Amino acid sequence: MSIIFAIFKEGAPNEIPLHQYLRNLPLFSKSMKWRWVLCFLAPCLLFRSGLSQTVVKSLPGLPGDLPFYLETGYIGVGEWEDVQLFYYFVKSERSPKDDPLVLWLTGGPGCSALSAILYEIGPFTFDYDKSTRDRPALKLNEYSWTKVANIIFLDQPVGTGFSYANSWESYNINDNISAAESYEFLRKWLKLHPEFQSNPLYIAGDSYSGIIVPMLTLQVDEGNNAGLKPRMNLEGYLLGNPATNISSDRNSIVPFAHLKGLLSDELYGSAKIDCNGDYFDVNLSNAACVNDLEAVTKCLENIYEANILEPNCLLMAPKSTVGRAWDSSLIIEDRSLLLLPTPGASRVWCRSYNYLYSYIWASDKAVQDALHVREGTIEKWVRCNETLSYTYTVSDVIDIHKDLIKRGYRALIYSGDHDMVVPYVGTLAWIGTLNLTISRDWEAWFVDGQVAGYTTLYSYFPSLLTYATVKGGGHTAPEYKPKECFAMINRWFDYYYI
Template sequence: MAMDNRSFFSGVLICVLLNFASSVEAAPTGSLITELPGFNGVFPSNHHSGYITFDEKNLFYYFIVSERNPSKDPVVLWLNGGPGCSSFDGFVYEHGPFNFEEGKPNGSLPILHLNPYSWSKVSNIIYLDSPCGVGMSYSKNQSKYINDDLQTAADTHNFLLKWFQLYPEFVNNPFYIAGESYAGIYVPTLSAEVVKGIKAAQNPIINFKGYLIGNGVSHTKFEGLAALVPFAHGMGLVSDDMFEEVERACKGNYQNLIGSCSISIDKIDQALSGLNIYGILDPCYHDPTSDHHTERNTSSNLPISFQQLGATERPLKVRKRMFGRAWPLWAFEKHGNFPSWPELALQGSVPCVNDEVATAWLNDESVRKSIHAEPKSIAGPWEICSDRIDYRYGAGSMLPYHRNLTTQGYRALIYSGDHDMCVPFTGTQAWTRSLGYKIIDEWRSWVSNHQVAGYLQGYANNLTFLTIKV
C-alpha cells in the first residue's frame, strides 16, 4: 500500500531533525553559555564550558565551536604552560574569541569585543585548565595538587576521552594538540598518551593528526642560556666583546655557573635588565605600587620614560604582559621540583606582569556563573599562574617523543616568535635540526597579507620549524 505523501515527508523531516539534533545538540545539558558579562553582541558560534570530573579532580574547560564548518573543521586542545599557568591566558590575551578592553574605573569588569583573529574562526577549540589546581580546575583533596609531567599527560588524556564521550559529534574531526612555553612538555607527552590509547583501542578512538608548539621548552641541552647567549648577541643586545668573553669563560657549559663563567653571565644579565624577556620589542609593564614614576624613584634603574612604556590612549590597550607564556630565564629546576610562580615573583624574578583584566573578569562571580565555573568559595580565586600546585618534572628530553611521533606520521609544527628571549628561536631551531631529518623545504620566508611574516624550514616526517615576526 502506498504511503501517504504527507506521512512520508513528515517522516523524512523527523529523521532530518533528529540527525540535526544529534549532531548539534549532543553537548551535555547545561554546558551552553548564553551570555557573558561585558559582552553585548551575538556569539558567532556556540560556546560551552564546564567540568569533567575523575579521581577527585575537577578539570575546567571552555569550548568554542568553529565559526566556519564545525562538522569538518579540526578540534584543537589549547594548553598554556608554566607549569601551572591557566589556559585562559591564551583565551583572554592571545587567540580567544574576544578582545578585552579595560573596565572603567580600574578593576571593574572589562568590555568584550569580538576578535577577528580568533582561532575559532577556523577550528573548534578547547581551552583546558590543567593540571588540577590550575585556573578554575580544583579538587577537595589537596593531595591531587601534586603533579608531574607524566601524571599531567595521563590526566589530560583521561579528560579527552571523557570530553569526546560528552561531545561525540566531534570524535571524527581531525584532532590537534597545541600549546606554548612549558606546554613544550605537555604537548608531546600528551600526544604520546593519545597515540598509546589509539593503539589500545580505547573508546572513543580519537582522530589524532598532529600537534603545534609555540616557543616551547624541550628539556634539552639546546635551551636556557645555551640559546639565550647567541640570541642576545645576534639581536644586538650584548656586544661582541661580552659575547666572546662568555664563550671563553663558559666554553658552552651553562649548567654550573661558577668562577669567571658566573661573572660573565652576570654582565649579560645586567645588559638585558629592563627588557621584556618574553618579547624584546614589547613594552614592559611596571607595577605602579612599586614604581611611582617620580623623579626620585630608585626602585628601577630605567629612565622614567621607559618605566611608562605601554601607556596608551587607544581604547584597546596593547598587551603589556606575557606572564603565562614561558618560564623565567634563571629558574632552573632543582631536585626535580619547580619553584612556584608566586615564589619567583617574591624574588623579583617575573618582570612585565599585569594581569588585571583577566583577574578582574574571571574572579567576578557573575562571570563564573555564566561560564559554569564554581564560585571562589569552592574552586578558589582565579590566578594566571597557580601557587597551589606542587609540580615535579620527570619526562626528560622531548627529543625521543618528537622522533617517535613524527616517524609514525603525525604532523608537527614547531613555531617561535622571533623576539622571545625566554625560549629563544635559536634553541628551538637547534633541537629541531638535531633530529637529523632530511630537509625537504629549505629555509625560506612565508607570507601573510603580502608581507613576509617569518621563515620556515620543512623536514621529512611532517616536521616544520617556523618563525613568526612578532
C-alpha cells in the same frame, strides 16, 4: 549537601564547600581519612563532582548574545574522579563538522586557559579603549583560531584556573600525572561529544606545554593502538615557543641575545670562551665564566624576557581584584629612569597592565556565574598559578618528537623571534637533531605582502614537520602578532605550505 554533613556534625552549614569541610575532619591521618570518607560518601561525591556541561549564551563585558558557541564544564579524572578539570569549548565558526578539533593546553605549568582565550587565540579579548578601571570591556577577536577550528581550552593541571580537586593529595602533581589526567579528560570529553570523534584531532599548546603536548600525543596514539575507546582521529600536534629540552632551551639565551644585538661582541666572545659554550650548568669555581654571566645579566635585566622590544616590569598581583581599580601602582617600577615616558607618550606602559584586566574580569562573581563555575571550589582566580605543588619529572621530550614523527604524524612548531624565554635558535637546534630531510629550506613567508617570518619544511615519509618563526612575535606569539599567526594556522590546517 546538608544530608552529607549531618552524618558527621549535626547542623553543619550546607553552604560550606564539601572539600573544605572534609579537610577539617579530625578522623584519621590525611590518607586514611580520605579513604574512610570516600567509602561512605562515594555516591554523594560523584553527584557533587559529576560531569557538567553548560552552553554560555552571554558574558559580562560583551554586549548581546555570543555570536559563537561556547560551552563550559567540568570533567572528573583520576581515582574517584577527585580531580575536576574545567574547560571552555568553542565550536568552529566555519564548519564544526568538518574543521579540526584542537585540545589546547596553556603553559606555565599553571597558566589558565583564559589566558590563551583572552590574550592569544580565543574568540574574544579585552577592548582596552572601552575598558574602565573597574569594568573591563570585551570585544570579538577577528583573528581567533576558532574561526577555522573547534577548540577545547583546558585548565590543566589541577589547581590551574577554575580546575580543582576534592582532596589535597590530588594537588600533588607532576609532568606524568598532568599528561595522564589530560588524556583521561580527552577520552571522556569525546565520549560526551561523539559528533566530534571523526574530526581531525590535534593536540596543541605553547610554552611549558611543549613538555606535556608530545607526551599526551604519544598517549593518544598508544591508546588507539591498544584499542581504547573512543578511537581518536589523531592527525598531529602543534606547539608555539615550546619548552623541549630545559637545559638547551635556557642555554640558547646567551647566543640569542648576542644575535639580536643585546650583547656586545666582546662580552659574548669572552663568555663563549670562558664558559665553553655552556651558560646554564655553570661550575661556580669557574670565576671567569661567572663574571661574564654577571655582566650578561646586567645587560639584559631591563629587557622583558618574553619580548625583547619591551621593558621589564615586575608584576605585583593585586591582593584582591574584585572591585579593584586598574592601577599602575600595582606594577613595581624599580627602574624609574628606564620607564620614564618619552615626549609625546601619555603614560608609562607595560604589558603587565593588560594582564590586570583578566584578574578583575575573571574574579567577578557575575563572570563566574556566567561561566557556571562551581561556587567555593577555588580560593581565588589567578592567571598563572605559581603556587602549584608541581614536580618537574620530565626535562627532555626530543625523543618523543622523534617517535611521533616516525609514527607518521604531522607537526607545526612556531616561535616568536623576539622571545628570550625559549629562543628560536634553541628550538632550531633540537629540530636539527631529529635528522629529518629538508624539503623546503629557510625562506620568508608573507601576510598581506609583508614578511611575517621564516619557515622550513622537514619531511620523514609520510610525516611532515613545519617550522616557522613569527617576525616580531614574543613568547606566545599570537599575543603579539595575531593576524600573522591566524594566517599561519589557517594555511597549515588546510595543508598549504605556510
